[in-house]
Amino acid sequence: MIGVYDYTVVLTYLSMISGVVGITLTMVGVGHPYIGAIFLMVSGLLDAFDGRVARTKKNRTDIEKKFGTQIDSLSDLICFGILPAAIGVSQLRHSGLFMELAKSKAEGGKIWILVILMTIAVGYVLTALIRLAYFNATEDERKKEAEVTGFECFTGVPVTTAALVFPLTLIIHYYTKWDLTVFYFFLLLIVSFAFVWNIKIKKPGKKGLIVMMILGSIELFYAITIIYEEGYVHFK
Numbered sequence: 001m002i003g004v005y006d007y008t009v010v011l012t013y014l015s016m017i018s019g020v021v022g023i024t025l026t027m028v029g030v031g032h033p034y035i036g037a038i039f040l041m042v043s044g045l046l047d048a049f050d051g052r053v054a055r056t057k058k059n060r061t062d063i064e065k066k067f068g069t070q071i072d073s074l075s076d077l078i079c080f081g082i083l084p085a086a087i088g089v090s091q092l093r094h095s096g097l098f099m100e101l102a103k104s105k106a107e108g109g110k111i112w113i114l115v116i117l118m119t120i121a122v123g124y125v126l127t128a129l130i131r132l133a134y135f136n137a138t139e140d141e142r143k144k145e146a147e148v149t150g151f152e153c154f155t156g157v158p159v160t161t162a163a164l165v166f167p168l169t170l171i172i173h174y175y176t177k178w179d180l181t182v183f184y185f186f187l188l189l190i191v192s193f194a195f196v197w198n199i200k201i202k203k204p205g206k207k208g209l210i211v212m213m214i215l216g217s218i219e220l221f222y223a224i225t226i227i228y229e230e231g232y233v234h235f236k
Contacts (some may be wrong), residue, residue, distance in 0.1 A: 004067045008057050012068070013076050018043040019079030026083070026090045033091040034174070034226050037081060037167040041220045043079035044163025047072075048209060069139065073132040080159040081128030084166045085121040088184050090172070092117065095181045108232035117185045120192075127192040128159050134196075152203040157194035164212065165191060167219045174226050 022039025025031040054060070054068050057190065092098045101117075103109025134155070142152060169187055173180040 004064050006057070008052075008054040008060065008064065009068055009071060011046045011053055012072050015046035015050065016071075016075035018080055019075065019083050021218055022083050023078070023086045026086045031090065032094060032227075033087045034170060034223055034230075035168075036087040036090060036225070037170050038220065038223050039077065040078070040083050040087065040217055041163050041167055043075075043083070044216060045213075045220075047076065047079070047160055047163075048213065065113045069136060073136055075127055076159050080123045080162040081132075082114065083101045084124050084162045085188065087166060088121055088188055088208065089118075089171070091115055091181050091184055092172075094177065097181055100136060104202065117182070120185045124188040125193040127195040131156055131159060131195040154203060156197045156199060156200045156203065157191065159195060161194075164216055164219065167223055171222045175222075 018039045022036045022043070025039070026033055026036030050072060051059055057064075060068075089098075098114065101110050101114040102112075119151070138155070165187065169180055172178065172185075
């Protein structure tokens with residue numbers, strides 16, 4: 001069989017599986033955006049360690065290294081590109097705003113707003129795709145720069161930021177009772193610009209990773225609590 005199947009890629013495969021399951025459970029009739037948010041954070045957790053796990057194998061071939069880089073980006077597109085957009089659409093549907101906006105003009109609907117929101121969601125996925133492709137295309141340049149400066153930088157905001165930003169929005173939406181449905185799409189727009197923003201951001205070290213892990217764990221706890229409090233039947 002073609003491909004790589006050793007322990008160096010297991011976390012990436014699991015992250016992709018989590019993203020696909022999250023998209024499915026978010027978009028199907030019995031699904032809910034908060035369920036998708038949980039899988040988004042799980043994917044973020046797995047992605048945080050996949051590179052570190054891969055680098056523990058010192059005798060990786062060039063093919064294994066390139067394969068790992070490519071599947072990591074492809075997985076990220078699913079988990080942190082498509083899934084957050086799907087969560088937003090699901091939130092729009094469950095809030096009832098989707099049907100309200102989709103009504104005919106004669107019935108007081110504002111379908112043009114719906115078109116704008118859907119365009120933002122699609123644009124978000126597109127900028128995530130562009131960023132990930134650019135990240136792969138400039139890999140050699142980043143390695144040379146890291147050798148000179150002594151640290152690695154990102155250009156623009158990493159797509160994995162989605163695993164912290166969007167679940168937090170949903171949690172605030174739930175506990176404050178503020179309707180942040182439209183704001184979620186505004187946030188998609190802001191983050192999409194941040195993906196392709198030509199700004200250098202230093203790659204976080206161990207301390208930064210620990211802080212993000214703590215924040216992610218807190219958000220995951222509250223997201224699971226919401227699912228438990230509401231009950232799965234509520235989402236049907």
